[in-house]
Amino acid sequence: xxxxxxxxxxxxxxxxxxxxxxxxxxxxxxxxxxxxxxxxxxxxxxxxxxxxxxxxxxxxxxxxxxxxxxxxxxxxxxxxxxxxxxxxxxxxxxxxxxxxxxxxxxxxxxxxxxxxxxxxxxxxxxxxxxxxxxxxxxxxxxxxxxxxxxxxxxxxxxxxxxxxxxxxxxxxxxxxxxxxxxxxxxxxxxxxxxxxxxxxxxxxxxxxxxxxxxxxxxxxxxxxxxxxxxxxxxxxxxxxxxxxxxxxxxxxxxxxxxxxxxxxxxxxxxxxxxxxxxxxxxxxxxxxxxxxxxxxxxxxxxxxxxxxxxxxxxxxxxxxxxxxxxxxxxxxxxxxxxxxxxxxxxxxxxxxxxxxxxxxxxxxxxxxxxxxxxxxxxxxxxxxx
Numbered sequence: 001x002x003x004x005x006x007x008x009x010x011x012x013x014x015x016x017x018x019x020x021x022x023x024x025x026x027x028x029x030x031x032x033x034x035x036x037x038x039x040x041x042x043x044x045x046x047x048x049x050x051x052x053x054x055x056x057x058x059x060x061x062x063x064x065x066x067x068x069x070x071x072x073x074x075x076x077x078x079x080x081x082x083x084x085x086x087x088x089x090x091x092x093x094x095x096x097x098x099x100x101x102x103x104x105x106x107x108x109x110x111x112x113x114x115x116x117x118x119x120x121x122x123x124x125x126x127x128x129x130x131x132x133x134x135x136x137x138x139x140x141x142x143x144x145x146x147x148x149x150x151x152x153x154x155x156x157x158x159x160x161x162x163x164x165x166x167x168x169x170x171x172x173x174x175x176x177x178x179x180x181x182x183x184x185x186x187x188x189x190x191x192x193x194x195x196x197x198x199x200x201x202x203x204x205x206x207x208x209x210x211x212x213x214x215x216x217x218x219x220x221x222x223x224x225x226x227x228x229x230x231x232x233x234x235x236x237x238x239x240x241x242x243x244x245x246x247x248x249x250x251x252x253x254x255x256x257x258x259x260x261x262x263x264x265x266x267x268x269x270x271x272x273x274x275x276x277x278x279x280x281x282x283x284x285x286x287x288x289x290x291x292x293x294x295x296x297x298x299x300x301x302x303x304x305x306x307x308x309x310x311x312x313x314x315x316x317x318x319x320x321x322x323x324x325x326x327x328x329x330x331x332x333x334x335x336x337x338x339x340x341x342x343x344x345x346x347x348x349x350x351x352x353x354x355x356x357x358x359x360x361x362x363x364x365x366x367x368x369x370x371x372x373x374x375x376x377x378x379x380x381x382x383x384x385x
Contacts, residue, residue: 019143025051027139032058040121044093047118060118064096068110148179149214153207159228160218161201164194174200174218181216189220189252192288201286203228221251226292229283230257236271243268245297248351248374252290256308256348258297269294293348301326301355308349312338315362324372325356332361339368343376350374 032049041047046063073087088095101108108114162174162181170185172194183194183202194200202218203225209215219225227244236242241263249255259268272294273280284292293311298304302317305326312334318327330338338359339346350357350370359368359378368378 019147023143036060042093044091062116062118063113066098066101066108066110066112067095068098149209156204156207159201160204164196164198181218183218187219187221191252223247223249233279233282234272242271246352248348254291256293256352258295260297269296305353308352309338327358327360329360346370347374347376
């Protein structure tokens with residue numbers, strides 16, 4: 001056996017597939033044990049192999065489980081109870097009675113495993129070799145699957161990028177290098193088009209382990225994508241100086257983001273906008289031109305609601321704490337701005353603040369209402385469609 005070549009192959013698999021070398025060696029041991037059992041073993045035997053990577057030597061052993069009478073099914077059962085069903089038939093290749101076990105090991109206990117050395121063999125038949133190959137392939141696939149799962153499970157909630165591999169039924173399949181992720185139709189930004197070979201950034205929002213493999217789901221419409229993009233562009237957010245308090249998003253159209261400063265003298269809105277708008281424009285560009293309103297968060301609900309209605313100027317805000325309802329008074333010329341096209345501005349403001357908002361004119365007439373879930377109604381909505 002060329003041990004140097006084997007060592008090099010193990011290191012290559014570890015680097016390319018992310019499988020620890022120790023797991024690959026365990027796989028080789030399982031394959032050797034399977035090959036040995038195929039050619040030289042008996043039915044019911046538990047065979048284990050120990051492989052020394054430095055010398056290339058393989059040592060085989062048979063495992064027997066220590067049992068007593070209470071663990072075995074009777075030879076001729078009169079009636080099989082549920083307890084009897086859980087018991088096992090004695091197999092001399094698989095089991096060893098406790099009295100025999102204690103002749104070998106004085107303190108042997110039921111359920112314990114005893115190891116018996118087997119004669120080493122060097123020649124294996126074609127079927128045994130195929131069995132060993134299948135075991136290695138299967139085990140490496142399982143180890144690779146587990147490695148991929150652990151890597152991406154730890155990255156859930158992060159932005160990752162990949163290359164568009166193919167598009168099927170509106171779903172975009174993205175090559176991440178070690179595996180393929182899917183960007184479902186429902187998680188895409190409305191109106192965006194994707195080209196094969198294009199690099200795409202998206203939020204990894206769900207990692208699932210299934211019998212068929214690891215499923216990775218991406219999103220371009222999730223609100224958290226917005227917060228992660230700002231975290232990447234704004235050092236004050238990644239450093240904890242500025243905090244994103246809430247987000248309301250209608251992907252591809254418009255979003256509102258409420259920010260607050262945890263350090264005196266730091267302007268949270270200015271930090272997110274950046275000099276000449278460079279930071280927010282980078283985020284807007286990544287989202288295909290989606291409009292973003294950056295709002296200063298406030299502990300005072302009236303002030304926060306007033307900020308959230310921006311760009312409209314608010315005259316007054318009357319709040320009801322118990323029902324979390326607020327009447328927002330604006331001038332006549334500010335009504336359309338406060339409501340927004342098809343009620344979008346007031347809808348996003350209600351989602352952002354978590355308050356039911358009632359937009360009213362100075363005369364007290366209600367022109368639009370929005371719930372914290374984003375449902376909007378009112379005669380002012382039709383005028384703004």
